[in-house]
Amino acid sequence: MNFQAGKDTLKRKFDTVGTRTPRPDGLDKVTGRAQFGADLTAPGMLWGMILRSPHAHARIKSIDTSKAEAVNGVHAVVTSRDFGPCPDDVLDIRENVMARGKVLYDGHAVAAVAATSRSAARQALKLIKVDYKVLPHVTDVDEAMKPSAPILNRKLFTKGLDKTPRKPSNIAERFEFGHGDVEAGMKQADLVIERTFKTEATHQGYIEPNACLANMGSDGRADLWCCTQGHFMVRQVCSALLGMDASALRVTASEIGGGFGGKTTVFVEPVALALSLKASRPVKIVMSRSEVLRASGPTSSTSIDVRIGMKKDGTITAGDATLRYQGGAFPGSAVPYGAMAAFACYDLKAVRAVGYDVIANRPKQAAYRAPGAPMAAYAVESVVDELCKELNLDPLDVRLKNASSDGSKASYGPNFDVIGLRATLEAAKAHPHYKARLKPNQGRGVACGFWFNFGGETSVSLNVSADGTIGLSVGTPDIGGSRASIGNMAAEELGVPHDKVRCIIADTASLGYNDVTDGSRVTFASGLAAINAARDAIGKMCERAAGIWGIPVDAVTWEDGAARPSSPNAGNHEPLTLADIAAQAGATGGPISGHCEINAEGAGVSFATHLVDTEVDPDTGYVKILRYTVFQDAGKAIHPSYVEGQFQGGAVQGIGWALNEEYIYGEDGKLQNPGFLDYRIPVASDLPMIDAVIVEVPNPGHPYGVRGVGETSIVPPLAAISNSVSSAAGVRMTQLPMSPPRLLKALGRI
């Protein structure tokens, strides 16, 4: 069967797809019954807690756990000694979950205990004696790159240079993307603007702290329950860290209370397993909010130079960017993605983006929604905006003039397939928001954003029950309603009502491997796999019908939920519905299931255009978001409500990043705001309604045209808001967040 879409598939009329059906996990979630990471208990369970470094950078001279072990109720204490050798690709994770020899950031784990009560565990933590030799530290990206900076890792030599340097440095790697002659392009410009931008680190800010329940026996088998974006990833990493067979560890994904990329790695899970092994009891670990902020992955802080040349008519002649991202104490920041995405919205003859991956004394960064792209888009879209202002050009017209379109060569290499950037720009231009009048101290900002989207390894199993209902098992944790959209695609393909399909997230023992819920891949890839599994089951049901009718299988077709003779020549048979065939399954050959195991190709890239109006209070520096409209290409919106939800949620996270949120480090290298009071994410009273306009330019790589929608929505807001505020304040802002003190300073008020 052909799994790629034909043109007619994309135009087909849908029954279930595109409707706003109730979600399968809805009732549990409004009644408090849904079980999240911290909600499960096991008989004999112990409470695990983690001791964390109070220093940004220090050598661990010794750890004495004897007093902690003697506390009544304590059953296990672990340190790095309890994590043995492991494969190279998880070495950094091993060091991040339990410091070895050195602590590299404030909050780095150094030891853990498991006890019968939380109070006993807390008491034990206080009795662990760690002897530190404090070392000089560095937390700022530009400082960390200086030759004089304290070096975190003497074995780190910059990769990606023509010659490998002889001295270690905090620069882990250099990347470069682009094509054409940038300098020649700049010479053709009527105006070249160059600016430097800085953005602070932000946290994904999921409301559910990381949590898990581990149960490991002395036979080396274990069950692990945790809130994660990828339980197969958890199985892989944890079994490698603990030296177990992968299949000896069964991981079940709990309901997940937000992740946004932050739960694509492990923090407490291997520690809970090690404690459980040592104590021979189940162990639960739940991070506190301050642990989440100090020790789970935030995004990078960045420093970015951008230079763009433009002709008087708005043609961009060349783009050039240098991006420096610190990704915490280990290599692996999202700077390559940032560099690749920086100019992706523009069809340029000459473009270059250079990225530096830098380490510093901060928690190891984790993915955060379109990792690396929002900061890059912020810098590029700010300069484009300034050029438009200087040359007196309309910012949407200039973007339409230079926009990437079908077939154009992307700044990061490949040629685009069918894309929807232009459609989002045209939708923005036609929207009443763009023509609405502004008052004094108000400004309007425009920006575009791009994200790659991803397919990846996916395994789905679809079981037809004897009563004609469907059990659909997928292996990608549902982070925002994906069970509804995947179930609806299976229902659509089978031709049954949506409520006859129950979609669940199966554990790691019950399905083949699935990549993490990331890269906006789930509705695309698990959806594709569910459609394929449905087609597999349909093929089998057609065989059963053929058997019942005594005709060849190729004389049977599937239409509207029933097997039918494909032509009058095939005989006069009443259609057999899915339920009819299911009821006879036992007599016609046994259970009917459909499967799909793929590495999904064909994810369609995604673009968005955001419009935002803000008002700046020149006396206080307070910025009010007056109006916000998102225009994004969804390919095909399977469940429009949850597509809108992704648009709105991403925009608001971007608003937080642009205006309030930042990791604030003191001179001592300690995080000064590890709580929701001081790390302030947007609240309901900060915001207007967020208008979401769904643009649909079908992705040719998916049978229904789906593109991932989860991430692109956070790419434009930083720039759109900065452009809006700069226009309202009459001064170009080049640093995020635009908190009141920073804005007052830019206005010359303080």
Place this chain on the structure above:
Amino acid sequence: MFQIHVSTSINGDDTEFSCEADETLLDVLRDRLGLTGSKEGCGTGDCGACSVIVDGRLVCSCLMLGAEAQGREIETIEGMANGSELHPLQQKFLDHAALQCGVCTPGFLVAAKSLLERNDNPTEEEVRYWLAGNLCRCTGYDKIVRAVLDTAKEMRKSPKTKKTAAKKRVKA
């Protein structure tokens, strides 16, 4: 460790428990009584995920000690539906897709119920300010605010839902 014995009422059920002096009401609900519908997002009164109603007042259960529940009437998310009949807010949250991950949802529902008991015709701004103590990272609040406004409208139209809600309160 020394434990305090407490008699209280939770969702109308007489309830007894023992807890340590420093345990919060949220710890007691979740870890001693198995009522895990109330969530801990911060433990410091900043996120509202642990919202419960104590003697008619909206409270962060992470900021109240378990021992303080003595003699009080406590309502949690688990008591919001009337058996299989959802509270109108619960239904509207589903209809409006006002949840993505859903971890903030119990707190929002409890807080919104407390708003509508005081003000059956709130403006959008009143809803936004009342719910400003509840953090949601997924939705951007748009659909939550719409769900609450729509519930208020429906409850004004249909005195029956109002009455059932009131009856439940008295019973509790």
